[in-house]
Amino acid sequence: MSRDVRVAIFRPDDERLAEAEELLDSLGAEAVADPMLEVRPTGDAPDDGEYVILTSKTGVELAADAGWDPEGATVCAIGESTADALRDAGYEVDVVPDEYTSSGLVEVLADEVAGARVEVARSDHGSAVLTDGLAEAGADVHETVLYELVRPEGSGESAVLAAEGELAAATFTSSLTVAHFLDAAEERGIREDAIAGLNEAVVGAIGEPTRETAESEGIEVDVVPEVADFEKLACEVVETAAPTYHD
Incomplete structure (x- = not known):
């Protein structure tokens, strides 16, 4: 699978982000690391x-x-x-x-x-x-x-890529990551374009509350794993975006 399958990840900039990047790399996807939460x-x-x-x-x-x-x-x-x-x-x-x-x-x-x-x-x-x-x-x-x-200063690269149609997928891990993604897009004046871009991509939500938040904002959710686990979310999102990733 080519590395142009870009998947946005929003985890805090600590070991969770590093592990997420490593996981996506192992799945053959390119991680777009755009932390939306700072502790x-x-x-x-x-x-x-x-x-x-x-x-x-x-x-x-x-x-x-x-x-x-x-x-x-x-x-x-x-x-x-x-x-x-x-x-x-x-x-x-x-x-x-x-x-x-x-x-x-x-x-x-x-x-x-x-x-x-x-x-x-x-x-x-x-x-x-x-x-x-x-x-x-x-x-x-x-x-x-x-x-x-809080939302980290400078976050929002993924919103720009979504608005430009350059994201294959996005993985939302909480309702707050959805809100902060949209705030970052709004800050750049591209909220509607970013939502439209997500709706052309594969959107994953880690659980039902996150899905409900996303859909209430007009974001269509394609993947919700049975268990609220990031690894399962990422695997299902990449599989949906590029079904041959494991070949």
């Missing part, structure tokens, strides 16, 4: 709770760096990647929902959290589905913002 730690650590919920690998790493001790709490991870990060940091994981979403976690916990203090430690862009759902189940919900997610 800014707040310096806070998870508060005490009978249940403590972590929703990302980044949050786990920041909690561990802060010396967080669960002190007998029921530790909950929103998905397997977060659970793996917790285990790698030396924590035991008690709850991982079958559906790796806020609503999936609420469903698992709804029957047992009434009257319990539930600590949710995450970014400043966490979904209200989680906190509202737990509160409706009768939990005393407290939220700690471990980090802020």
Whole structure:
């Protein structure tokens, strides 16, 4: 497969971006690395709770760096990647929902959290589905913002390429990456052209919430993997964009 199959990736500029570039290279595609999220730690650590919920690998790493001790709490991870990060940091994981979403976690916990203090430690862009759902189940919900997610200065190369019809595919890994991509396009005065370009390309969304955000903005989504995992997303997107990549 020729390297003109350009796939935009929006992961933060750390090991996640490097791993994504390496993965796309192994699939025979050219990665257009355009980070749409920059992590800014707040310096806070998870508060005490009978249940403590972590929703990302980044949050786990920041909690561990802060010396967080669960002190007998029921530790909950929103998905397997977060659970793996917790285990790698030396924590035991008690709850991982079958559906790796806020609503999936609420469903698992709804029957047992009434009257319990539930600590949710995450970014400043966490979904209200989680906190509202737990509160409706009768939990005393407290939220700690471990980090802020901002759009990096200078981001938007992928929006320019999309507007010019030079992208074969794009991989959105959160609703916020969709919003920041569109903000970058708007900043350059090419929002509509960028959306039109994406709609001529293969667009992947890591899960249903991301798909819904993209489609609400007029972006047609072609790929949503069954499991919210970047490797699965990238493989399915490249396979859809260039079905012979593995030959």
